[in-house]
Amino acid sequence: MTSAAAKPSRTLNRLAAQLRGSVGKCIADYRMISAGDRVMVCLSGGKDSYTLLDLLLSLQRSAPVRFELLAVNLDQKQPEFPAHVLPEYLAALGVPFHIIEQDTYSVVKRVVPEGRTMCGLCSRLRRGALYRFALERGVTKIALGHHRDDIVETLFLNLFFAGRLKAMAPKLRSDDGRHVIIRPLAYVAERDIARYARGRGFPLIPCRLCGSQDNMQRVVVKNMLQAWERDFPGRTESIFSALRHVEPAHLADPRHFDFAGLEAQRVAPMSEQDEEALAFAAAAALPA
Numbered sequence: 467m468t469s470a471a472a473k474p475s476r477t478l479n480r481l482a483a484q485l486r487g488s489v490g491k492c493i494a495d496y497r498m499i500s501a502g503d504r505v506m507v508c509l510s511g512g513k514d515s516y517t518l519l520d521l522l523l524s525l526q527r528s529a530p531v532r533f534e535l536l537a538v539n540l541d542q543k544q545p546e547f548p549a550h551v552l553p554e555y556l557a558a559l560g561v562p563f564h565i566i567e568q569d570t571y572s573v574v575k576r577v578v579p580e581g582r583t584m585c586g587l588c589s590r591l592r593r594g595a596l597y598r599f600a601l602e603r604g605v606t607k608i609a610l611g612h613h614r615d616d617i618v619e620t621l622f623l624n625l626f627f628a629g630r631l632k633a634m635a636p637k638l639r640s641d642d643g644r645h646v647i648i649r650p651l652a653y654v655a656e657r658d659i660a661r662y663a664r665g666r667g668f669p670l671i672p673c674r675l676c677g678s679q680d681n682m683q684r685v686v687v688k689n690m691l692q693a694w695e696r697d698f699p700g701r702t703e704s705i706f707s708a709l710r711h712v713e714p715a716h717l718a719d720p721r722h723f724d725f726a727g728l729e730a731q732r733v734a735p736m737s738e739q740d741e742e743a744l745a746f747a748a749a750a751a752l753p754a
């Protein structure tokens with residue numbers, strides 16, 4: 467059972483305020499939620515999705531617009547999955563929720579050869595089940611618990627292994643074009659989520675019940691970023707900030723910048739008088 471009823475410490479209150487601020491800013495920056503939205507919050511039972519739901523509920527109480535929240539978990543029928551934990555937690559919170567039951571676990575076990583990572587197929591099946599449910603229920607936004615570190619990890623995975631300058635967008639349209647996905651934790655660091663989840667005492671469900679191994683490439687990238695962060699605090703934030711300040715003219719993709727047409731954009735050369743005027747202005751700006 468959650469310890470949400472226990473009196474939160476001052477440190478936890480400060481952290482909660484900081485996280486609410488980051489999530490609120492992210493929602494505003496990307497216009498993630500509008501009046502009348504029906505937001506489906508996908509819950510896995512991990513720290514990220516509990517934190518996401520908790521912060522969205524808190525923002526819902528004070529938001530200037532009215533929107534609905536619907537918590538949804540997909541019970542994939544993994545062995546030992548404690549199916550009672552989320553319904554009990556959500557019922558105690560009083561938030562509308564639904565548990566989709568679909569045995570994707572057996573499908574994945576049957577199809578993926580022993581020893582190979584199951585996450586690719588598993589995620590596709592999970593996505594399909596959640597998207598179907600969203601359509602049936604008239605959901606207008608699907609909220610996922612990915613955070614800043616997930617986004618930066620994905621950037622490096624794509625850089626190192628796919629030759630693409632591509633991460634995870636805070637807001638996007640699904641590949642089938644029928645859904646809008648939002649990631650309101652995009653500005654939040656994973657370590658802050660971990661602290662918050664500990665402080666709030668969420669009833670976490672272990673994430674390896676499926677028996678799958680971590681994706682090795684992701685582990686390597688995660689370790690690299692953590693080592694950088696230890697040696698150069700703030701580096702992950704700086705990388706994330708770069709994703710928000712892209713300068714296509716200083717990259718090399720002709721689809722995003724008209725390199726071919728640069729000549730036509732060139733301004734006329736300066737006259738001698740203009741150059742003199744500029745030199746005077748520069749000299750005047752120097753300290754006496």
Ligand code: SF4
Pocket residue numbers: 584585586588589673674676677678
């Ligand atoms: S870790 Fe397990 S449950 Fe999660 S995506 Fe991979 S196979 Fe699926």
